[in-house]
Amino acid sequence: MGYGMAVNLRSKVGKETTLVVCDVNQEAIDRFKAENSDHGPIEVAKNGFEAVQKANTLFTVMPSSDAVKSVYLNPDTGVLAGAGASTGQQKLLIECGTIPQSMIKEVAEASRKIEGVDFIDAPISGGPIGSKEGTLSFMVGAPKGLFERVRPLLVHMGKPESIFHCGDVGTGSAFKIINNYISLISVLSVSEAYNIASRMNLDLNVLTDLFNTSSAQCWVTSKNNPVPGITPNSAASRGYEGGFRLELAHKDLSLGRELAEMVGARRDLHEVALKVYEEAKADPRYAGKDARVLYKFLNEN
Numbered sequence: 001m002g003y004g005m006a007v008n009l010r011s012k013v014g015k016e017t018t019l020v021v022c023d024v025n026q027e028a029i030d031r032f033k034a035e036n037s038d039h040g041p042i043e044v045a046k047n048g049f050e051a052v053q054k055a056n057t058l059f060t061v062m063p064s065s066d067a068v069k070s071v072y073l074n075p076d077t078g079v080l081a082g083a084g085a086s087t088g089q090q091k092l093l094i095e096c097g098t099i100p101q102s103m104i105k106e107v108a109e110a111s112r113k114i115e116g117v118d119f120i121d122a123p124i125s126g127g128p129i130g131s132k133e134g135t136l137s138f139m140v141g142a143p144k145g146l147f148e149r150v151r152p153l154l155v156h157m158g159k160p161e162s163i164f165h166c167g168d169v170g171t172g173s174a175f176k177i178i179n180n181y182i183s184l185i186s187v188l189s190v191s192e193a194y195n196i197a198s199r200m201n202l203d204l205n206v207l208t209d210l211f212n213t214s215s216a217q218c219w220v221t222s223k224n225n226p227v228p229g230i231t232p233n234s235a236a237s238r239g240y241e242g243g244f245r246l247e248l249a250h251k252d253l254s255l256g257r258e259l260a261e262m263v264g265a266r267r268d269l270h271e272v273a274l275k276v277y278e279e280a281k282a283d284p285r286y287a288g289k290d291a292r293v294l295y296k297f298l299n300e301n
Contacts, residue, residue, distance in 0.1 A: 060093070069106075072110070140164065177255045195299050
């Protein structure tokens with residue numbers, strides 16, 4: 001996700017601006033520099049501490065609470081330690097992953113103790129395809145003034161009509177978790193329907209056309225179909241590689257459970273879906289694959 005976002009930033013912000021990149025994967029860094037240096041200056045930071053000293057606006061896309069805690073709160077290499085050492089500079093920090101509200105609030109609270117530092121959450125939706133095409137949706141949890149400050153950068157990576165101000169810090173994460181609650185259960189329901197049709201030897205392309213012109217239409221049927229070959233360039237059409245991993249899907253569904261328990265809400269479909277995701281990710285044939293591999297999992301079991 002971060003790679004496509006960085007490509008869009010580097011190609012759209014103008015050559016007068018320096019883009020700083022940081023990643024644990026050196027191969028990704030080398031490839032990014034080779035492919036994008038013509039668009040303007042690129043610098044590399046070795047960790048969060050160095051990144052925030054080089055840049056006044058920082059986007060991070062973390063996969064888990066542990067990653068956020070390490071990148072932001074490590075006293076030696078963390079973003080907040082680096083921001084604290086940058087006396088007199090205004091720093092805006094934006095986390096775009098799907099992270100529990102409790103972790104977002106912990107980082108936000110720690111950032112308030114550092115003069116000139118603002119931390120907000122802006123989770124993204126749209127998958128690797130949206131990241132590459134610059135059509136992501138952003139769910140921003142921030143005071144109104146900070147939302148207006150970051151919005152001009154978000155439009156380089158997302159559709160202007162899909163950038164939402166959700167409320168104060170932490171509400172963006174709640175919006176994203178609830179959004180994924182729907183989308184991940186949809187992946188299962190759509191995969192089950194296609195599996196039934198496949199076993200009946202029905203024409204899945206014609207069935208897809210029906211879905212997308214009737215009441216079954218949804219993002220999974222029309223934009224990121226679980227059946228190989230139906231959505232060009234999708235993970236399903238690339239052996240379920242390079243998409244939103246099963247393990248992350250399971251994590252996000254678990255975050256949905258936390259929200260539901262917090263407010264005392266029923267979650268009947270959630271329990272069934274979580275069990276299926278658990279079974280699929282435990283099978284080495286499907287582990288590490290895009291979540292839409294549930295169709296293959298059902299078809300082969």
